[in-house]
Amino acid sequence: MLEGIFVDGLIFSIMVIGVLISYRILDFADLTCDGSFATGAAVATMAIVNGTGLATALLLAFLAGAVAGVVTATIHNRLKVPGLLAGILTMTMLYSINIRILGGRANVPLLRIETLYTKFPQIFPMVSTPWALLIGTLLIVFIVKELIDVFFRTDLGISIGALGSNEQMIISMGIDPKLLKVIGMALSNALIALSGGLLAQYQGFADANLGQGMVVQGLAAIMIGEFLFDSNKISLITLRVILGAIIYKALMFLGRYYGYYINLTPSDLKLLTGILVIVSLIVAQTRNAASTADARKKALRRNKERREASMKEGGDA
C-alpha cells in the first residue's frame, strides 16, 4: 500500500516536471497538460495493444505530447493569443483526438497484455511485486530527472530559463523567443504525455478523462515542493518537485482513506487540491516578503562592510 503511494507519486512527478517547465521555467500558464496527459496514456495504450513493444509505446507517447506542445506554442506565437487561451484550445481539441486515438472509445483496458508494470516483477525477481514496481518506477524517474537536469545546464536549457525570467534579454542576445517557446513547450508536454503513458500501464487502462484537473494537481505538487527547500539549482528544483509530487499523492491518499471520518468523499479531493494551492500561494507570498526583507538587510550589511573596508584603506594611505 505504501509502495503504491510512492509509485503513484513517482509517475505523477514526471508530469509535474513537465508542468514545472511550462509554468515555472517558461512562465507560460499552459493548460494543454490536461489534454496531453490523456494523449500520452491513449497513445501508449493503443501502441501496446497493437504490439509495438513497450519502449516504442513510451517513445510514441513522448512524441505525441511534444506535438501537442508544439501546437500550443505555435497558436500562441502565430496568433499572438495569451498562452492560457492557446493551451485551452489545444486541450479541447485533444479531447476529441484522444477518443479517436482510443478507437472511438472513452476507455481502453490493458488486460492480459504485457506492460511495463507486469514486466517489473520479472526484471526484479528478488523482491516482492510492490517493491519491484517501485524500483522500476524509481529507475525511470531517476533517468528522466538526470536527463532534465543535464538539459537545463546546457546552453539551450539555460536560455530557456532566461526566456521565462526576461524575454527582452533573450531577444537582445539574438535568440528567437518563439523558437525557444516551441522547444520548451514540446519538452514540457512530452514529459506530461510520458507520465500519462506510464500511468495507463500502471493502472491498466487509458481513459479520455484521465487528464482532468492535472494542471492544478501539478501546481499543488510544485508548491508543496517549494516549501521543502529553496534553491536555484536545477537538480535540487527537480528533486523537490519529485518529493512534492509524492507528498501530494500521500495527502490525497490520506484524504481518500481517512476522509470519511470527517464526511469527505473522493469527489471532494479537487476542492482540497484547490485549497491546497491557495494556501500554498498565501504562505509563499508571506515567505517571499520575508526573504526580500532579509536579502535587503544582507545587502545593506555587505555595503556597510565594504564602505568600512575602503575607509580603512583610505586611512592607511
Place this chain on the structure above:
Amino acid sequence: MLRIEQLSKVFYPGTVNEKTAIEYIDLDVRDGDFITVVGSNGSGKSTLFNLISGTYPVTGGKIILNGKDVTNSPEYRRAFTIGRIFQDPTKGTAAKMSIEDNMITAFKKGMKGLGISLNASKRGYFKEELKQLSMGLEDRLKDNVGLLSGGQRQALTLLMTVLSRPQMLLLDEHTAALDPRNAQIVMDLTTEFISRYRLTTLMVTHNMQHAIDFGNRLIMMDGGKIILDLSQEEKHSLTVPKLVKMFKSIKNQEYVSDEDLLTP
C-alpha cells in the same frame, strides 16, 4: 555603420489617437561615432531607438545597418549587431537566474545548442571580467541576479552586452534610474568599454553635461525631428547654458509662429 532614410513612425494611424512620433528623420551614423541624443520627453528619442532595434515596425522609410536593409528584419536578428541597454536595470538580466547563467547566455549571440559551455575556465573568465566592475560580483557567480542592486544589475547588463560583442550600442538613459554614485560608476565603465571595443554608440541622456562631455557628436530631437546636429568641433566650445539657449531659440521660433496664428 547605420543609415536612416526618411524614417517615420505614426502610432494608431487612422484613429483619434493618431500620433506622429517620428517625422521623416535622416541620420547617418559613421563607424566609431559616439552620439549623444538629447530632447524633452515625447520628442521621439525612445521611439527612434525602438525603430532602430526593431521593437516597433516602421511606418515609412528605411534603416540600413552595415549596408544591409534591415527595415523589416526581426529584433532578435538585429541584436547580433546592436546591443541595447534600457533605463530599467531589470530589463537586461534574468532575475531568477544566477550571474553565471546570465553571463553564459550573453557570451555568444544567437540560438544555443545542447553543449555545456559553462565550465571552470569560463567561470574564471567571467570572474576576471566581473572584477573590472569592482562591485564584488566576482565572488557571487552563483547568486541570483534578483538579489543585486539596481546599480550592480545595470553594470552587469553593460558587461553582458559588451561580452556578446555587438558593433553598436544603444544606450537609452541607462544611468537615469541609478543613484549618482552608481550612475558615475556605470558611466565610467561605459566610456571605457566603448573606447576599448571601438563601439559605435548612440546614447540618450537627460543630463546636458553628459551630452556635452561624452561622444563626438550631439543630436537634439524635438517633435519627432532632429532639430540640431552638432559635430565634435561645434561641441568643443559648447556649455550647458549655450545648449539650453540653442534649444530655446529653436523652440521659440515655433512659439512665435503659434502666437502669430492666435493673434488676429
